[in-house]
Amino acid sequence: MDQTRRQFLNSASAVTAAAGLSVSSPFIGRSYAQDKKTVVLASMGPVTGNWDPTSHTTLGQLSFESFIFSHLTRSPMQEGKADEILPDLATSWKLIDPNTLEFVLRKGVKFHDGKEFDAEDVKATMQYASQPSRPAAAWYPGPVDVEIVDPHTVRLHTEKYGYPASAYWFVASFLPMMSAKDVADPKTLEKRPNGTGPFKYIETNGDKNIIRANDDYYGGRPKIDEVVYAYVPDSNTRVLGLLNGQYQIIERLEPEQYQSLAKNQNVVVHRGLSTENKYLHFRCNKKPFDDVRIRQAACHAIDRQQILALIGDAAQASNCYVSPMKWGFIDIPGYPDFNPELSQKLLADAGFPGGKGLPQLEYITSIGFYAKTKEYGELITAMLGEQGFDVKLSVLEPAAWEQAIYRRADGQGPGHMCDVGWITGSPEPDLVLRPNWYSKAALICGVNDPEIDAVLDKERNASTPEERLKILQTETFPTIAKKVPSFSLFSAVNFHGMAKNLKGVYFFPNGPIDLAKAELT
Amino acid sequence: MIFALDFFLRRLSQGIVIVVLVALLIFTLLRVVPGDPVRIMLGPMTAPSVMEATAKKLGLRDPIPVQFGRYLLQVAHGDLGHSFIRSAQGGSTGGSRGGNTFDTENRAPVVELIRSTVPYSLLLAGLGVLFSLIIAVPIGLAAGLNSSRWPYRVALYLSAVLVSLPNVWLGVVFILIFSARTGWLPAIGYQGPSYAILPALVLAVELAPVMIRAISVSVAANLLENYVAVGQVRGLSRYRMITWHVLRNASIPLLNLLGVQIVGILLGSLFVVEYIFNYPGIGLLMINAVFQRDFPIIQAVAILACTVLVCINILVDFAATNIDRRLQY
Numbered sequence: 001m002d003q004t005r006r007q008f009l010n011s012a013s014a015v016t017a018a019a020g021l022s023v024s025s026p027f028i029g030r031s032y033a034q035d036k037k038t039v040v041l042a043s044m045g046p047v048t049g050n051w052d053p054t055s056h057t058t059l060g061q062l063s064f065e066s067f068i069f070s071h072l073t074r075s076p077m078q079e080g081k082a083d084e085i086l087p088d089l090a091t092s093w094k095l096i097d098p099n100t101l102e103f104v105l106r107k108g109v110k111f112h113d114g115k116e117f118d119a120e121d122v123k124a125t126m127q128y129a130s131q132p133s134r135p136a137a138a139w140y141p142g143p144v145d146v147e148i149v150d151p152h153t154v155r156l157h158t159e160k161y162g163y164p165a166s167a168y169w170f171v172a173s174f175l176p177m178m179s180a181k182d183v184a185d186p187k188t189l190e191k192r193p194n195g196t197g198p199f200k201y202i203e204t205n206g207d208k209n210i211i212r213a214n215d216d217y218y219g220g221r222p223k224i225d226e227v228v229y230a231y232v233p234d235s236n237t238r239v240l241g242l243l244n245g246q247y248q249i250i251e252r253l254e255p256e257q258y259q260s261l262a263k264n265q266n267v268v269v270h271r272g273l274s275t276e277n278k279y280l281h282f283r284c285n286k287k288p289f290d291d292v293r294i295r296q297a298a299c300h301a302i303d304r305q306q307i308l309a310l311i312g313d314a315a316q317a318s319n320c321y322v323s324p325m326k327w328g329f330i331d332i333p334g335y336p337d338f339n340p341e342l343s344q345k346l347l348a349d350a351g352f353p354g355g356k357g358l359p360q361l362e363y364i365t366s367i368g369f370y371a372k373t374k375e376y377g378e379l380i381t382a383m384l385g386e387q388g389f390d391v392k393l394s395v396l397e398p399a400a401w402e403q404a405i406y407r408r409a410d411g412q413g414p415g416h417m418c419d420v421g422w423i424t425g426s427p428e429p430d431l432v433l434r435p436n437w438y439s440k441a442a443l444i445c446g447v448n449d450p451e452i453d454a455v456l457d458k459e460r461n462a463s464t465p466e467e468r469l470k471i472l473q474t475e476t477f478p479t480i481a482k483k484v485p486s487f488s489l490f491s492a493v494n495f496h497g498m499a500k501n502l503k504g505v506y507f508f509p510n511g512p513i514d515l516a517k518a519e520l521t
Numbered sequence: 522m523i524f525a526l527d528f529f530l531r532r533l534s535q536g537i538v539i540v541v542l543v544a545l546l547i548f549t550l551l552r553v554v555p556g557d558p559v560r561i562m563l564g565p566m567t568a569p570s571v572m573e574a575t576a577k578k579l580g581l582r583d584p585i586p587v588q589f590g591r592y593l594l595q596v597a598h599g600d601l602g603h604s605f606i607r608s609a610q611g612g613s614t615g616g617s618r619g620g621n622t623f624d625t626e627n628r629a630p631v632v633e634l635i636r637s638t639v640p641y642s643l644l645l646a647g648l649g650v651l652f653s654l655i656i657a658v659p660i661g662l663a664a665g666l667n668s669s670r671w672p673y674r675v676a677l678y679l680s681a682v683l684v685s686l687p688n689v690w691l692g693v694v695f696i697l698i699f700s701a702r703t704g705w706l707p708a709i710g711y712q713g714p715s716y717a718i719l720p721a722l723v724l725a726v727e728l729a730p731v732m733i734r735a736i737s738v739s740v741a742a743n744l745l746e747n748y749v750a751v752g753q754v755r756g757l758s759r760y761r762m763i764t765w766h767v768l769r770n771a772s773i774p775l776l777n778l779l780g781v782q783i784v785g786i787l788l789g790s791l792f793v794v795e796y797i798f799n800y801p802g803i804g805l806l807m808i809n810a811v812f813q814r815d816f817p818i819i820q821a822v823a824i825l826a827c828t829v830l831v832c833i834n835i836l837v838d839f840a841a842t843n844i845d846r847r848l849q850y
Contacts, residue, residue: 244708
């Protein structure tokens with residue numbers, strides 16, 4: 001049969017097109033079962049590639065792990081009830097003596113791989129995770145010895161390490177419990193998370209992590225069948241995804257987005273005080289902020305009411321070094337207030353009347369990570385300028401800012417002031433106080449003050465929580481406020497958006513979201 | 522044939538020099554600008570001594586020429602390195618790790634990451650070019666054929682409006698109108714080819730004005746050439762003159778436009794559009810890598826983009842010499 005070239009080309013194209021349609025393509029997405037209740041959570045924080053909870057201190061993975069791992073206790077951290085602790089994997093706990101804390105464990109709990117949870121898992125977890133070489137050892141007050149009294153009773157012994165066992169009173173609600181079998185096999189521990197939580201890990205697909213309801217969860221099988229934890233770094237994209245129904249929960253809204261979504265009939269917004277305070281850290285190990293008078297002068301030059309007015313819903317006033325959601329919070333008497341005259345007097349006493357003779361000070365802040373840091377950075381710069389401080393504001397994108405704020409191996413850091421927020425889990429205040437102001441750490445400000453060290457050690461070594469609370473509120477916080485190695489500007493607020501038909505969600509103030517009792521109506 | 526061989530040998534050797542120079546520039550800039558990948562990897566609470574030890578283990582404290590030489594050798598063997606951040610088992614980004622997490626076999630090969638994301642970007646880019654041609658060709662042709670009448674003015678004003686629309690804003694507006702408000706199209710991420718439509722429309726809006734102007738100018742210029750009048754005098758109809766001769770001659774500068782300018786615009790726009798739509802292509806991979814200072818991914822994507830541009834440039838120039846042999850050199 002004669003065929004022209006044109007006819008041949010046409011028929012070849014048709015055959016190729018038909019073949020192409022019949023071959024499965026990476027572009028054809030899977031359809032989801034209509035009857036499966038799936039919640040897609042758009043997170044701004046990524047996860048790491050290492051599923052060992054002790055291998056990191058990142059917010060995104062901490063939030064994700066809270067679905068999978070349980071803790072000995074649970075701290076809801078509700079406003080006004082920061083000291084409330086509820087049973088979780090432990091049903092009761094008591095201080096036997098100042099260096100011994102006993103936990104009685106819940107029976108009938110299983111890990112996601114089927115192994116029964118018991119005392120050996122607590123021992124393996126805590127003795128492993130508290131080793132100083134583990135990156136997340138910072139969550140632990142120090143190394144700890146765990147005694148197995150019986151299969152469902154453990155005692156934490158801290159005498160050998162020089163700190164009281166009560167240091168675990170609150171932080172036990174933040175330490176994820178791992179299987180002893182996994183701890184003994186680091187490669188398995190890293191490859192997949194295996195906890196006792198309401199959801200179990202299924203897989204990671206690019207920037208999406210998929211978990212499914214744990215049928216054997218001791219608190220009752222969640223009504224949500226599946227959670228997709230998606231890393232979505234852009235806040236506008238998260239909001240739009242909520243509006244078009246692709247996401248059911250989004251986190252880290254900007255204040256303006258919160259206000260817009262609050263008017264939308266199809267979504268629900270949540271506003272809650274977080275465990276984060278925003279600080280203006282002074283580099284205390286270099287001039288001129290090695291002089292406490294200069295630091296105090298700077299604090300008295302700053303009108304925090306103006307900053308709060310600028311930030312609006314995203315901040316709450318507080319006069320303390322920890323958030324009101326942390327145990328021990330108190331509005332510190334004598335906390336530095338806006339007082340230009342006192343600022344001038346302090347500058348003159350320090351030998352810099354009107355700020356004359358002070359070097360130019362670099363103030364490092366970020367953009368795109370917290371709300372309005374550039375804006376209130378400019379405001380603070382102007383306020384300091386009014387008192388004679390010559391300040392240069394450096395606004396950095398998050399990766400550059402993160403490199404700049406922490407002290408290097410030589411103990412120094414760039415600039416003279418840094419704007420940083422600090423958010424940690426559990427009501428335990430030492431997770432904020434010691435990394436920031438204890439001289440052996442002082443990760444940012446580099447303060448080395450024996451008085452501050454002494455009051456931090458005193459509160460940590462208190463033998464009972466009542467005694468510790470008294471020392472914190474009457475000695476520790478006032479001392480730090482007097483020395484001002486850093487200036488706490490305000491307590492930060494978290495904003496979340498949710499689909500209207502999602503009920504029963506609990507938002508922890510440090511970031512994790514509890515969907516164990518949630519449902520899609 | 523001899524010309525083709527000579528052409529490709531000459532241009533490919535020039536291209537290799539360009540790619541190496543671009544690679545050196547990107548490599549050096551990454552290590553000089555602020556932002557420490559080790560800090561991002563290890564998280565905020567890690568001791569400085571641990572960070573230094575990790576950086577040394579990753580070779581980040583060696584002199585830059587030494588690091589670059591090592592990298593070039595690796596690339597010459599087809600190995601684009603392993604991500605600092607993404608693990609071999611598929612974890613996303615960021616965070617601190619334990620001792621052997623930095624071992625090569627635990628970190629995702631960059632080649633695999635690129636291979637898994639390129640098909641999505643190709644789909645998006647292809648759809649974007651298709652949509653822009655659908656918009657630009659009829660408008661550009663009408664404008665070029667009627668250069669003193671209203672179609673030309675409409676094309677001019679439309680191009681000016683479209684080129685003024687920032688793609689970041691347009692993407693957000695499209696998602697809001699066509700997805701959130703009306704539910705006509707899906708928008709975020711990827712769960713099927715329909716997810717590429719909205720981002721492709723944003724790309725098309727960006728590409729179309731350039732195409733409209735180029736088509737209209739090229740067609741209008743060719744209509745003024747002597748051969749058009751001579752052809753018609755010789756008995757060729759206006760329709761045949763335009764479709765068989767004017768369009769062919771007008772296509773040479775368009776080839777250059779499509780090959781180089783459009784690909785260049787696409788490469789830049791893809792990053793932004795994929796980020797806004799959370800579309801899992803190479804653009805989103807690159808932007809996340811920049812945020813997290815994932816040097817191996819940034820380097821590899823930059824080298825790939827440069828190589829693609831150089832190759833397209835070579836192919837376009839060669840095609841032009843085949844259309845008009847006067848362009849051979």
